[in-house]
Structures are given as structure tokens and as C-alpha cells.
Amino acid sequence: MRERSSGPGAHHVLSVLVENRSGVLSRVANLFSRRGYNIVSLAVAPTQDEQFSRITVVVDVESAPLEQIVKQLDKLVNVVDISELDPRHSVERELMLATVAAPPEMRGQVVELVQIFEGRILAVTHEELTVSLEGHPSKVDDFEEMLRSFGIRDLQRTGRVALPRLSRTPPESAVAAG
């Protein structure tokens, strides 16, 4: 399948913990544009501690400029912590909403596709369906691709959110190793 947002290539996922105050997102976004880096997607919301927000940003760069991005981000006073999330060692999710053409003669096929992908139908009219899908960004890519043949009227993706994958090491071996 396509590697639009899930390929290992030049895409890097940064998880940026910032102070939750006005203007911080603008500082982060401004830094990217000022240094000429392109943001692929960006998701931001407060963490469990309301003092902080987490920004998950996907950037499209080679590794050398990535080091500069991380170091420059780290200089922002409101940025508390930055980690690059390796896709192999993190869980990633994205949410997509799409309104798809679904005239009566095609509606069955669209509904079937939504069921295959375990998406949901949120609204129905005579001619269109609004559907949602949550999942790994590559799955969302695939679903979007399949929907195209029916005719996408409107589409919004959230951009990915991610957290490090929990270690699978059993507790007893962790003790033995530690």
C-alpha cells in the first residue's frame, strides 16, 4: 500500500511535551516554518496533568535536519521534553471522518467496506454517508484509498497521536535483569 503517512522513509514522529499555555503551539509551528521544515501532521491536547500538553508532530525531513529541529525545539522555553517515537516501538492512532458519495445503488458496497475496516456510519442521506474510522495511520490510509473510488465529498483526518509501546518484558525477568 501507499506510504503516505506510515512509511519509515523521511517521516519522523516527534512527541513534544509543552507547557499548556496560550501561544505555545504558535511558537512550535513558527519554529518549523522559520527554519524551513514541513509539518505533515500535528495533533495537540492537554495531558493527564493539565499543566502540560502533548504535541505529536509528524515531520518530513532527513535525519540531519531532524537533529536541528529537535535541538531548536528544545531551546523553546515552553518545551519541556521531546522524544522521537520509533514507529516500531510505539503505538500510533489516527481518526478520520469522511463524507462519501453513496447513492442507493452503491450504498451497500460502501457499508460493506466500512464494516470490513470496522469503521462506523455516523450519518446517512439519500446520496451520501458520513463515516468514521479510528486506527493505525496506515489502516486509515488504506481506507481512504478504498473510499476514493466511491467519491469522497469531504474528509478530515486528525493527524496521528502516539505513545511509546509498553515493554512486553514479564515482571519476573525484569527483576532478574535489574
Add this chain to the structure above:
Amino acid sequence: MEELNGGQALIRALEMEGVEVMFGLPGGAILPVYDPIIDSPIRHILVRHEQGAGHMAEGFAHATGRPGVAMVTSGPAATNIVTPLCDAYMDSVPMVVITGQVPLPAIGTDAFQECDTTGITQSVTKHNFLVTDAADITLTVRQAFHLATTGRPGPVLVDIPKDIVDPMSPRSATGWDWPSDAEVARSLPGYRPATTGDPAAVEAAADLLMSARRPVLYVGGGVLKARAAEALRDLAELTDIHVVTTLMARGAFPDDHRLALGMPGMHGNYTAVTTIQRCDLLVALGARFDDRVTGKVAGFAPEAKVIHVDIDAAELGKVRRPDVPIHGDCRLIIEDLVAAVRRRLDAGTEAPERREWRSTISGWQERYPLAYEAPETGDQLKPQMVLEHLRDSVPEDTILASGVGQHQMWASQYWRFRHPYTWINSGGLGTMGFSVPAAIGAKVGRPDRMVWAVDGDGCFQMTAQELVTASAERIPVKVAILNNAYLGMVRQWQEMFYEERYSEVYLSPDLPDYVRWAEAMGCVGIRVESPEEIQPAIDKANDIDDRPVVVEFRTDSREKVFPMVPSGKSNDDIQVPPFQAGGGVGTGDGGH
């Protein structure tokens, strides 16, 4: 808790931070903060343009090491101080700028003299704040000074809406609270300035210092910011390694020292440039591999291993990947390096024989000294000659401020700096008009020192009105205008790279009349048109201590700055002055 209004709290917070002088100009939104200044011991210097306030604060900071403070109103005043903020950001100058802002309910309504000050200044400040509650004023002031002066120093802006400082507004009522250092640190969870370097990296660097055959110390402005000049001298003398000082580091190492090589870069001297090009170990201390130093990066110091010491991690590897990066405070790390080298010497380790390298360097010095041609006719003034006279006629701790252009390069080349913090210029941003206000700020900070500004005629016309400030405030700075009737550096480029097509670069020698202009601003004005007038004019200027002096030197407009590495070329393509050329000059192999 003591009751007071936000404006009083702000001024008291500045007093508590040790501010003795601030530069500014009042206006609508900042009016309430100006009222308590009447009762404050802080000296306020009323500028004639807000850009002047910013550059004065920078000059003050350069000369004293303490943060410069400027205060202006909202809107056009805030935009007028953007240039000094950017200048201070590029040159890592500690500065706190306070701007007025329209009242909170008016923000975002395109109110009179409203502008998005924090938005506009976001990329030219180390950090900025929009304060929305009078109770936050003292903590914000403490944060601003902490950020401006620690880590890599820089400008911090605090934007103050009128209603939180105006006693007529209920929003301005607050109490006095002075946060502790610990509270300030806790309030900035993402700010952790580096201090000591990684000991393993210091050891690795010491090993390189002990094994290099052709080492050189490449010293940048960070050494001055870290107050590391003494440590640097210890390191140079202990290791017997030569030192180049960049434009931002002039004065960090005495020019009359046997190991001093002077300035590298686009207009650096042949020996400084070529020593870097041929070295096998480049020790970058608080320097950032600026394009004016490196020339074409791929051809910069091609055989060198690089040790790079910087307080800003983002500088390590930004331009040139170092073999040994050391992140931390320059002074602490240089002291650690001195100790690590000393341990090796005490243990009997010897550095390799470097006699050949030293003699190569002294060969370059002998063959390609900084030099200029004598005037063709006896009555011509060469700018370098003027600077030599000035240099030899002032106390050795005189502070020299400079504008931007040819005169700046000649000043840096021909002065003999013997003390740190005696050279103040705009290196990174290259702000024309910097010198007059910067010199005023320096003189305010160091009234005990003689302060000269060296300026070009183009620069002088940009900020000369601050001499009115200097006269009114009795700040006796001295200004030497090297008047060549041109935007000289632009003229030089048009002559050399645009086939002598001089486009919009002529200024006229006598419009304006600089002497009458100086006198109109309350200064003494002196004009010098021939070589025999140079010394008497300088002597007269040096004797005046109750008002500013402007000496206009009518210099040869055809004089160019040499050596020169053309933009985008490798440093190996350095051009020495035409009369020195020939015999392998310009190929980078002279002296071998």
C-alpha cells in the same frame, strides 16, 4: 500584603533586579508605568527613537555584562524596537525590553497603536511574555531577567497591557510578592541552561590538544559572554596554541600577545584565515561557524578535526559536525581543559613538535601583514590611517563601538584590542546605525571609560538623532565619521562584482553638513580634510568631556577592504590587496 498597582510593582521589580538605568520613550499604553519612574532611583534616559533605546541597552550590556533594559510603548514603538531585538538575538546580548500594550479588552480589536507585539517578536527574542494579570508582573520580570542572562544570553520581551498597570483600572490592583530563585526555576520547567561539560568529552578534547601538530583556537563571542577571557589566556599559554578572535570576540584575547592572530573570515587577515584553513585541529570556543567566517563550508578547514564548545546544543553540528562536541559554559569548560592538559603535562606527556607550524604562521605574518597603500596625493585621507591615529591617541581601555560596513571591518582590523569588552559592534544582523546609540549605552554603563564610535556616513544618518539624547543627558561620547560619501561596502561589491556599475550608492560628502548637524544636536563638530588635521582633531576631541563630539573625516571613497574572501568562495581564494598580490598569493599556499 502591601497594596500597590501593577505599574509600581513593575518598577519596583526592576529595582529589585538591580536595574540602575533604562532607556526608553513613553507613550499612551505605557504611561502608567512611567508615572512611578519619577519616584524611582532608576535613571531613565529619554531617547529620540525607540530603535535608539534598544541599541543603547545593547551597548550597555556589551560594556558591562549586565542586562540592558529598554521600555517603550505599544504599536509603532514596539515595531521600532524589533531591529534591536533581532540584533541582540543574533549576537546573544542580554536585554530585557518592556513594551506597553492596549488594555486587555481591546486586544485583538485593531485598537489605536495596537500590534501583535509578542507575535511579531517571537522569532527575534529568546522568549517573550504577554502578561495578563497584575499579580504575574513580578514573577514575569524575574523570569525575563533569568532567561536573558543565563544559558546563551539573549533578548526577552515583556508586553504589558495598560489596564494591569493603570491605577484607574481595577485590574491593576495587586500586592507585592517577590518570588524566590527556586520559584522562578520551578515556573520554567522547560528551561535548563547547561553549565559544566561532559568530563569524558573534556578528556577527549585534551587528548586532541596534546596530539595535534597544527592546532588553532577559534574564539567566538561566547567566550566574552561566558567571562572566559582569563581562562582562554591560560589555555593558549599552557598549550602554546595560536588564537584567532572573530568579529564578535575581538578583545577576548589581547592583540599584542605573541599568540594572537587577529580576526578570521571574509575580511580577516591572511594569517588568521590561512591558519584555520591549514590547521589539523580547530578548537571552536563559543563560536558558531558563521558564514562570514567559514566562507564555503565544504572548503573550510578541510584537514581539521574539530572540538566545538558551546552553551547552545543547537550550534553543535549545525554547520560543521564536530569530532568532539562539548555542551556547556565556555569558562567552566576551558578551565576544565586547562586542568586536563596540565595533568597530562605533569604526567610527562609532551605535545608533538610544532616548530614548523609556528614558523609557517610567522612566515604568513611577515609576508602578508595587514596593509594599505599610501595615499597617491599628500592630501588624501586613508580610512585606515585615521583609525591608526585614533588607536594610538586614546587610552588602551577605550571602548570602541562601530556601525556596519567598511569602517567596521577597518576598525576591527586596525585597532589593537587589549582588554575584553572594549569592542561593541553588530556582527550577526549587521545593523547599520548601531554605533551611535550603542556607544551612548556603553558610556552610560562605563562612564569611567573613554568611548569612541567609529561610524560611516551612511550609518550615521540612520541614528544620529540619538546625539540629541547624548547632549541632553550629558553623555560625552565621541564619534568618528569616516565620510567617503558612499555606502562604501556596497560600492566595493559593485566595483568588484557588478562591473563598476554603481547603483544607488552615492551619498554626497557634504549633504548633510555633518559639522553643522553635530552642532545643532548640541555636540562639538570638527571636520578633517587633510592628513595634518587628523591628530589635532583627535586631540581636541579627546580633551572634551562635557558633551559629545563628532569628528568628520573626509576619506578616500575608492579605498576597499582587504583581504577579502568573495561571498560563496572558499577561504583558500582569499584576495590580498592588489599591491601584495603575486608570488602565489591567493592560492592559499603562501609561506610553504
